[in-house]
Amino acid sequence: MTRARQLGATALLWIALLTMPYWITAIGGYMELASRVVVMALAAMALNFLLGYTGTLSFGHAAYFGVGAYGVGMTLKYLTPSTGLGMLIGMVAGTLAAAAIGALIVRLRGVYFAMVTIAFGQVFYFIAFRWNSVTGGDDGLTGWRRQPLDLAGIRVDIQNHDTAFYYLALVCFALSVGAMALLLRSPFGRTLQAIRENERRARFLGIAVERHLWLSFVISCAFVSLAGTLYALLNNFTDPRALRWDMSGNFVIMAVLGGMRSFWGPLIGAAVFVVLQDYVSSHTENWMSVVGLIFVLVVLFFPRGVLGLLQHRG
Amino acid sequence: MLQLILFNVFNGLIVGAFYALMALGLSLIINLSGVINFAHGGFLALGAYLAYSLMPLVGFWGALVVAPLLTAALGLAIERLLIRRVYGRDPLYSLLLTFGLAYILEDVTRYIWGPQSLPYPIPAVLTRPLSTQFFFLTGYRLFMVALVGLAVAALFFVLGRTRLGIRIRAGTLDLETVSALGVNVRVLRNLNFGLGIYLAGLAGVLAAGMLGLQPTIGTSLIMPSFVAIIVGGLGSLPGTLLGGLLIGVVSGLATVFLPSASEAVIYVMMGLVLLLRPRGLLGEEGRLK
Numbered sequence: 272m273t274r275a276r277q278l279g280a281t282a283l284l285w286i287a288l289l290t291m292p293y294w295i296t297a298i299g300g301y302m303e304l305a306s307r308v309v310v311m312a313l314a315a316m317a318l319n320f321l322l323g324y325t326g327t328l329s330f331g332h333a334a335y336f337g338v339g340a341y342g343v344g345m346t347l348k349y350l351t352p353s354t355g356l357g358m359l360i361g362m363v364a365g366t367l368a369a370a371a372i373g374a375l376i377v378r379l380r381g382v383y384f385a386m387v388t389i390a391f392g393q394v395f396y397f398i399a400f401r402w403n404s405v406t407g408g409d410d411g412l413t414g415w416r417r418q419p420l421d422l423a424g425i426r427v428d429i430q431n432h433d434t435a436f437y438y439l440a441l442v443c444f445a446l447s448v449g450a451m452a453l454l455l456r457s458p459f460g461r462t463l464q465a466i467r468e469n470e471r472r473a474r475f476l477g478i479a480v481e482r483h484l485w486l487s488f489v490i491s492c493a494f495v496s497l498a499g500t501l502y503a504l505l506n507n508f509t510d511p512r513a514l515r516w517d518m519s520g521n522f523v524i525m526a527v528l529g530g531m532r533s534f535w536g537p538l539i540g541a542a543v544f545v546v547l548q549d550y551v552s553s554h555t556e557n558w559m560s561v562v563g564l565i566f567v568l569v570v571l572f573f574p575r576g577v578l579g580l581l582q583h584r585g
Numbered sequence: 586m587l588q589l590i591l592f593n594v595f596n597g598l599i600v601g602a603f604y605a606l607m608a609l610g611l612s613l614i615i616n617l618s619g620v621i622n623f624a625h626g627g628f629l630a631l632g633a634y635l636a637y638s639l640m641p642l643v644g645f646w647g648a649l650v651v652a653p654l655l656t657a658a659l660g661l662a663i664e665r666l667l668i669r670r671v672y673g674r675d676p677l678y679s680l681l682l683t684f685g686l687a688y689i690l691e692d693v694t695r696y697i698w699g700p701q702s703l704p705y706p707i708p709a710v711l712t713r714p715l716s717t718q719f720f721f722l723t724g725y726r727l728f729m730v731a732l733v734g735l736a737v738a739a740l741f742f743v744l745g746r747t748r749l750g751i752r753i754r755a756g757t758l759d760l761e762t763v764s765a766l767g768v769n770v771r772v773l774r775n776l777n778f779g780l781g782i783y784l785a786g787l788a789g790v791l792a793a794g795m796l797g798l799q800p801t802i803g804t805s806l807i808m809p810s811f812v813a814i815i816v817g818g819l820g821s822l823p824g825t826l827l828g829g830l831l832i833g834v835v836s837g838l839a840t841v842f843l844p845s846a847s848e849a850v851i852y853v854m855m856g857l858v859l860l861l862r863p864r865g866l867l868g869e870e871g872r873l874k
Contacts, residue, residue, distance in 0.1 A: 322677075328675075328676060328677050328680070330680060372856075375856055375859045375860055376859065378863050379859075379863065381676055382615060382619060382621055382676045382819075383815075383819055385621065385676055385677075385680060386621055386811050386814070386815060386819075387815055387855075387859065389808070389811060390808060390811045390812050390815060390852065390855060391852060391855070391856075393808045393848075393852060394849055394852040394853075397848040397849045397852075398849060401845045401846075401848065401849070402845070516808070517688075520681070520684045523677070523680075523681060524681060524684075527677070527681060557692050557696060559688045559689070559691060559692035559695075560688065560689050560692040560693065560696075562685075562688055563684075563685040563686065563687070563688030563689035563692065564685065564689065565685070566681050566682065566684055566685025566686075566688065567667065567682055567685040567686065567689075569681065570671065570678045570681050570682040570685070571667070571670060571682075574674075574678060
């Protein structure tokens with residue numbers, strides 16, 4: 272793709288995102304679905320920071336997504352009715368959890384790394400599931416609502432206006448995506464890609480591979496936990512399913528479905544997956560089979576994803 | 586108190602034996618083919634439900650023999666149709682593929698046998714407690730431990746003494762050379778996959794008698810199996826066996842002292858192992874992949 276076409280496509284993408292509240296109902300969607308697409312896209316792009324650019328497969332990102340979700344929910348329920356503070360706490364909690372677990376796993380690679388991330392994801396699931404008195408257990412964390420934002424005296428009512436919440440999510444998305452793009456263009460980001468292409472050679476060049484992997488894991492999880500806080504705020508609710516293994520799998524399939532070797536691929540993948548899942552689960556009891564079939568078909572026929580396919584043609 | 590501890594340690598051993606049986610199957614497949622079979626739990630559930638449906642026809646003992654074999658046959662077919670296509674590719678794809686399969690298997694199980702849990706009848710011979718003081722030592726539990734022990738012994742015999750087993754072990758070390766020596770690697774991987782699924786099906790039939798039948802029975806057992814493999818050390822089957830029993834006993838003990846943490850404790854243990862000995866208790870040196 273030429274540079275001009277790339278710029279044009281990116282501009283088109285942003286226009287679509289900015290105007291989504293005005294056409295989503297016209298094509299049969301609803302406001303909440305639009306917000307969900309943006310939140311899941313953020314999660315999938317954050318995962319892809321690690322998967323696509325560092326070449327490391329984490330199958331446990333739902334854990335940090337969920338820690339973010341519970342962080343904001345518990346702050347609003349028990350501490351203070353401040354959405355902003357809740358998001359900050361959720362994000363910090365998710366990032367700290369990732370920093371601790373990341374330190375344990377950066378020495379592992381490939382199959383081993385993936386398996387350990389899956390297994391560690393379950394710890395948080397069991398904590399949320401078992402610690403009834405605080406997390407609400409299996410029934411989820413209820414009894415709280417997102418609160419209006421107060422930005423330097425200007426009140427933004429994200430509580431009652433779904434459109435306002437959509438734009439909050441979009442602002443978070445834009446800031447995160449911008450930060451990730453900048454990071455990937457920096458020497459740090461180039462180093463990550465060098466490790467992906469040839470780890471041994473990167474090591475010979477004196478790059479501290481483990482430290483770079485750890486940092487990229489933590490950065491990726493920080494943005495995933497931000498997405499988690501938005502997800503909880505969107506639903507005014509969170510439950511252990513937000514941090515179960517199937518959620519991790521969904522993030523990975525979104526990234527792959529869209530195309531994990533392109534920056535915007537996971538956004539496309541998330542949009543397709545979220546809309547499809549919404550449609551299927553409202554039309555059939557057996558949505559699990561359909562989702563499972565999507566996984567199988569993507570692996571067999573679209574391993575490079577939608578954007579990979581387009582680029583291949585182009 | 587002593588009785589309570591003994592009860593929970595014994596319980597933990599039984600649960601650990603399940604984990605081990607399932608984890609051994611997973612390990613076989615990972616070692617030879619590099620595929621983390623996320624659908625393993627789905628096969629386990631299928632084995633359990635097949636046994637349930639077969640029981641009226643062939644009886645308890647018949648089902649115990651036939652159901653795991655049927656499950657293994659399905660495993661062979663699915664390997665041929667689907668799993669085979671992702672060998673040698675990034676582990677990402679095999680994970681996603683088996684992940685999708687796990688979804689489908691669970692949904693199909695639910696569709697055929699219904700979402701509610703079903704009772705799994707056990708012959709009266711096996712349900713009697715053997716001693717009044719150690720009430721928990723029912724015949725079924727001892728029988729299960731014995732059967733798992735037998736299955737593990739048979740597995741190690743197959744791997745150690747038979748031609749197939751020796752080829753599997755050789756393939757684990759260097760598949761290319763094994764292929765160059767004239768072994769049909771496609772068939773070898775296929776049989777190895779079937780062997781792993783057989784163990785999953787057997788674990789399913791045994792678990793059904795102990796835990797009852799639920800469509801989610803497999804997914805609840807697969808995570809601890811991953812932990813068992815990691816604790817024991819990837820690449821080492823004795824390690825996997827040890828890991829399974831160990832986490833079973835540890836979570837059994839946790840039930841005595843801190844019941845709410847009985848699930849989380851095994852992950853803490855995994856964290857400790859990774860911190861102190863990243864290759865796992867019996868893992869090969871330098872194997873972190």
